[in-house]
Amino acid sequence: MPGKFYNLHDLSQGHLRHLAEGMEARIFAGEKAMLSVLRVAPNAVGEVHHHPEEQWGVLLEGSGVRIQGGEEYPVSAGDFWWTPKNVLHGFRAGGEGAFLIDIFSPPRGDYELAGRGFAAKLGEAD
C-alpha cells in the first residue's frame, strides 16, 4: 500500500504513549516526520521539557496555555504553533481539556515505541 490511512479518533491506531497524568498520545511515525495525536484531560499539565527535534502543535479542540521559551501563551481551538528545536516548552489544559496534533521532525526516536514520559526536562543534560 502506497502510504497509510488513519483516523484521529480511532484509539486502536498508532503506538500509545502515556506522556503525563491525563496526557495520552498515539504516535504515527513516517520517515521524516512523526505525528502525535494527543488527548489532554481537563487541567492536566505537561511539564516543561525540550528535545532536539523541531515541533509543531495544532490545537483541534479545547483550550489551554502553551508554555514556550519561558513565556505563557493562552491558546484555543484553531491555534497552532512552531517550536524550534531545543526550545523549552510545556502545556496546561483548560477546564474542558484539549485535543491536539503534535508534529515532530525528524521523528523522535524515543517515541517510536509504546511507553511513558516526555523527553529531557528543564535542567537535564541535552
Place this chain on the structure above:
Amino acid sequence: MPGKFYNLHDLSQGHLRHLAEGMEARIFAGEKAMLSVLRVAPNAVGEVHHHPEEQWGVLLEGSGVRIQGGEEYPVSAGDFWWTPKNVLHGFRAGGEGAFLIDIFSPPRGDYELAGRGFAAKLGEAD
C-alpha cells in the same frame, strides 16, 4: 520570540499559494517541516502529482477522495494519511468542500514563497 503562533482561520497569515482552481493554501515554513493550511472548494480537483518530500495530510472538515499510488480512498473529517516521498497523489473534494492541513518534510523549497501550482505532474521528470 521562541517560536511562532498562528491560527488556522487567520487568512492574513502565511504565504498564499493558489494550488489549483478552488484550492488555496497558506504556507508556514519551519526548518524541518512545513505546514500548508488548505481550503478546497466543493468538488474542486487537485491533479495527481508527486515530489521528493514526505507528506502527511489531516482532513479537518469536509470530505473527498484521496488519490494515492493509483488507488482512490474516500476520506472524511478526522481522517489523516501518510504519503511517502515520490508517491503520486491527488485530491478531489466532496460536495461540501474540504479543509486540510498538509505537512511536508523537508519543507518544499518551491512553496517557500507565494505563487501558483503544485509540483511535478504525472509523466514529468522528477
